[in-house]
Amino acid sequence: MQTRRQKLNLLKVLCAAQLRSSDYRTAAGALWSFMGPLLTFSVTYFIFVDRFGRNIPYFPLTLLSGIITLSFFTNSVTYIIRFFRSNREIFLNSRAPAGILLASHLFVPLLKFLTEISLCLIISAFLGILSPAGLAGTILLLPCFVLLAAGIGLYLAVLGALAGDTEEIWMVLAHSLIFISPVFYQLPMISPWAGFLISYLNPVTPFMLSLQAFITGQHIPGFETRTVVQAAAYALAAFFIGWKTFKKMEKQVVESL
Amino acid sequence: MSSPLIEVSGVSKKFTVYRQHKTLFRLSQSWIKGVPITRELWALKDVSFSISPGEKVGLVGRNGAGKTTLLRILAGIYRPGSGSVRTPEDIQALFNYGLGFNPHLSVADNIYVLGAYQGLTVDEIREKMQVILEFSGLQDLLYLPAKDLSSGQKERLLFSVFVQTRSRCLLLDESITLADLGFQKKSEDWLRQAAESSRTILMTSHNLDLLRRHCPRILWLEKGSLIADGASDGILEEYARHCLLAENPAGPKI
Structure with missing residues (x-):
């Protein structure tokens, strides 16, 4: 697998194969795949609407964009952690570039995320709260968010190949992320120290606050211009560390498969 | 004499294998206490040979001798631990364990995926689809999900796509x-036609008659070391004798 043309062809074929083997190959399937976030949204909405929702403007839309953001992050990282194991035969029997395999693996979750975020933007426009700046901010932030998920996923994928229980630990963390991210509450509603930890130690928080602010066109407590800068910095740092670790350890990991 | 197409010089390869299931807890315990939970396994030891353009070479050795590891190093999948390897850029390998079948996709879709792994474009595969199907004999199963194919049928499909490759150097x-x-x-x-062509082939097989028919030269690996390199007839006879003796040192018991 040497030429650029062959690599692009492989990427195209693998993405098409991923799409065909997913629900996303039909419009009805795409709608069906939206059932997961919708179900989480319904349950979370009915549980938290009285406790938190009354004090949050456009609570349903804020909640939905938070769930979609978190859902993409956890799904992508989980996909990438399983990347080496699920592609074991390909790694051991071909010279297919890892970057292409990874991109094709992320294609369907990314498509799903973009569709869901587009839906949020359409609702926002329908409600008359979407501004051109909000739309532009969302579009600019999405690539950074993909980089963040890819970077953390790659780092954990290497760790997962070297230590079998990484995925189990990640799954516990992934399930608790909905509680330690501002999905159904806003930062001033929790204690200051908890708010501080969630703002700075959870890399998803700046993205979630920014997207919620852009999509709902409202002032989200905790969101400032520097939140976007913080999000971009987290994304670049995570991707740099993840990709470097991945490239450095790639052959060693393949040999341990 | 032309310069070698494949040149392997002093190649050794060792793997780190874990004594027990590797978990973060065990890895940190091992790191803190300094007790190793891994051991070294030598797959290849100081292997050297070269293959000229157009040569057909068989690689023999008992299970675990290092044949697949050597082919993976030549294919660029593994790095040699020490020594050097020189191979052509367009080298193509086909391993018996299969390659990237998507069990949920149809036979037709899998042909595109397998072809792309071998460097064939969508247009090229479309052009060769009929030939691939005829060669594999799976014309009637075009829309069957790959998970419903037998192991033999998967091998047919894989081989039928592989033979479409244009590479001048093949590893089987x-x-x-x-x-x-x-x-x-x-x-x-197909192998006979390839053997008569200018392609360079290095193949492993436990079918010694097959090797005798197509490979004038044999490399014999034993416990990671190259112990013989020469004309097929003498080496294959010696190898067959060695295998029988190793499995049954006291001779046949009736």
Whole structure:
């Protein structure tokens, strides 16, 4: 697998194969795949609407964009952690570039995320709260968010190949992320120290606050211009560390498969 | 004499294998206490040989001798631990363990995926689709999900796509072992044509007659070391004797 043309062809074929083997190959399937976030949204909405929702403007839309953001992050990282194991035969029997395999693996979750975020933007426009700046901010932030998920996923994928229980630990963390991210509450509603930890130690928080602010066109407590800068910095740092670790350890990991 | 197409010089390869299931807890415990939970396994030891353009070479050795590791190093999948390897850029390998079948996709879709792994474009595969299907004998199963194919049928499909490759240097690792006699004959016909062409072939097989027919030169690996390199007739006879003796040192008991 040497030429650029062959690599692009492989990427195209693998993405098409991923799409065909997913629900996303039909419009009805795409709608069906939206059932997961919708179900989480319904349950979370009915549980938290009285406790938190009354004090949050456009609570349903804020909640939905938070769930979609978190859902993409956890799904992508989980996909990438399983990347080496699920592609074991390909790694051991071909010279297919890892970057292409990874991109094709992320294609369907990314498509799903973009569709869901587009839906949020359409609702926002329908409600008359979407501004051109909000739309532009969302579009600019999405690539950074993909980089963040890819970077953390790659780092954990290497760790997962070297230590079998990484995925189990990640799954516990992934399930608790909905509680330690501002999905159904806003930062001033929790204690200051908890708010501080969630703002700075959870890399998803700046993205979630920014997207919620852009999509709902409202002032989200905790969101400032520097939140976007913080999000971009987290994304670049995570991707740099993840990709470097991945490239450095790639052959060693393949040999341990 | 032309310069070698493949040149392997002093190649050694060791793997780190874990004594027990590797977890973060055990890895940190081992790191803190300084107790190793891994051990070294030498797969290849100081292997050197070269293959000229157009040569057909067989690689023999008992299970675990290091044949697949050597082919993976030549294919660029593994890095040699020490020594050096020189191979052409367009080298293509086919391993008997299969490659990237998507079980949920149809046979037709899998042909595109397998072809892309071998460097074929969508247009090229479309052009060759009929030939691939005829060679594999799976014309009637075009829309069947790959998960419903037998191991032999998967091997047919994989081999049929592989033979479309344009590479001038091919590595074959036990590539036609599961298919039925009819397909083995068809594959051997292709192999005969490839052997008569200018392509360079390095193949492993436990079918010594197959190697005798197509490979004038044999490399014999034993416990990771190259112990013989020469004309097929003498080496294959010696190798067959060695295998029988190793499995049954006291001779046949009746």
